[in-house]
Amino acid sequence: MRPEHVAYGMRSSYGLPYVTPDLVIAWERGVTAPSNPELTALAGVLWCSPGELIGRPRTLREHRIARAVAPEDVAHAVGMDLPAYLRAEESGQWRGNERQSAALARVLELALPDFVAVTGREARLADLLHSAVTTRWQAYVRPVMKVAPLDKAVLEQVLQRLHQDYQGHMAATLSWGGGTSGASASGRDFLDRIVDHFWAAVEGGTG
Numbered sequence: 001m002r003p004e005h006v007a008y009g010m011r012s013s014y015g016l017p018y019v020t021p022d023l024v025i026a027w028e029r030g031v032t033a034p035s036n037p038e039l040t041a042l043a044g045v046l047w048c049s050p051g052e053l054i055g056r057p058r059t060l061r062e063h064r065i066a067r068a069v070a071p072e073d074v075a076h077a078v079g080m081d082l083p084a085y086l087r088a089e090e091s092g093q094w095r096g097n098e099r100q101s102a103a104l105a106r107v108l109e110l111a112l113p114d115f116v117a118v119t120g121r122e123a124r125l126a127d128l129l130h131s132a133v134t135t136r137w138q139a140y141v142r143p144v145m146k147v148a149p150l151d152k153a154v155l156e157q158v159l160q161r162l163h164q165d166y167q168g169h170m171a172a173t174l175s176w177g178g179g180t181s182g183a184s185a186s187g188r189d190f191l192d193r194i195v196d197h198f199w200a201a202v203e204g205g206t207g
Contacts, residue, residue: 014041060118061089063108077107094119113199121147129194132159133166158201
């Protein structure tokens with residue numbers, strides 16, 4: 001279907017008179033994102049589910065849509081009023097307490113990496129891991145647990161492994177004759193992907 005056909009279907013069948021081919025193209029290119037009603041209508045025109053249109057969910061809203069759960073149902077499940085929940089979706093910052101967070105993870109079936117990402121904690125996790133691998137990892141067990149609730153024994157093993165990997169990587173780079181600049185570049189690359197390394201190590205440690 002061409003953009004004009006999609007736009008026409010959304011206007012005629014779903015009562016969205018403002019949808020134009022240019023707007024459909026903007027959605028395709030990722031310039032803007034459709035609202036909840038627009039996404040539902042778009043899925044209807046394309047004969048698919050809303051979840052199929054968003055690929056791998058990344059945001060809180062995308063995870064909810066992928067699970068085909070209404071925002072009212074999520075708000076009720078976590079014990080939060082609807083406007084407060086919708087603000088969390090729009091801002092990307094989750095301010096629920098521990099009980100509400102646990103309920104959110106259950107209702108949307110969130111894996112821990114997804115939960116950390118959609119609640120806006122990933123940047124904080126990256127900062128803590130950066131410090132843990134470049135200084136004394138033992139001091140960061142509890143702070144990391146507050147961001148990513150894991151078994152303490154597992155987390156200790158993961159942080160120790162990441163610390164050793166980072167230090168070993170730096171030492172190996174120097175021994176290859178790369179000098180301090182080579183070590184710095186290699187170390188920066190490791191740190192840039194520290195969250196990915198962390199989850200891979202967690203999966204390896206709990207698998």
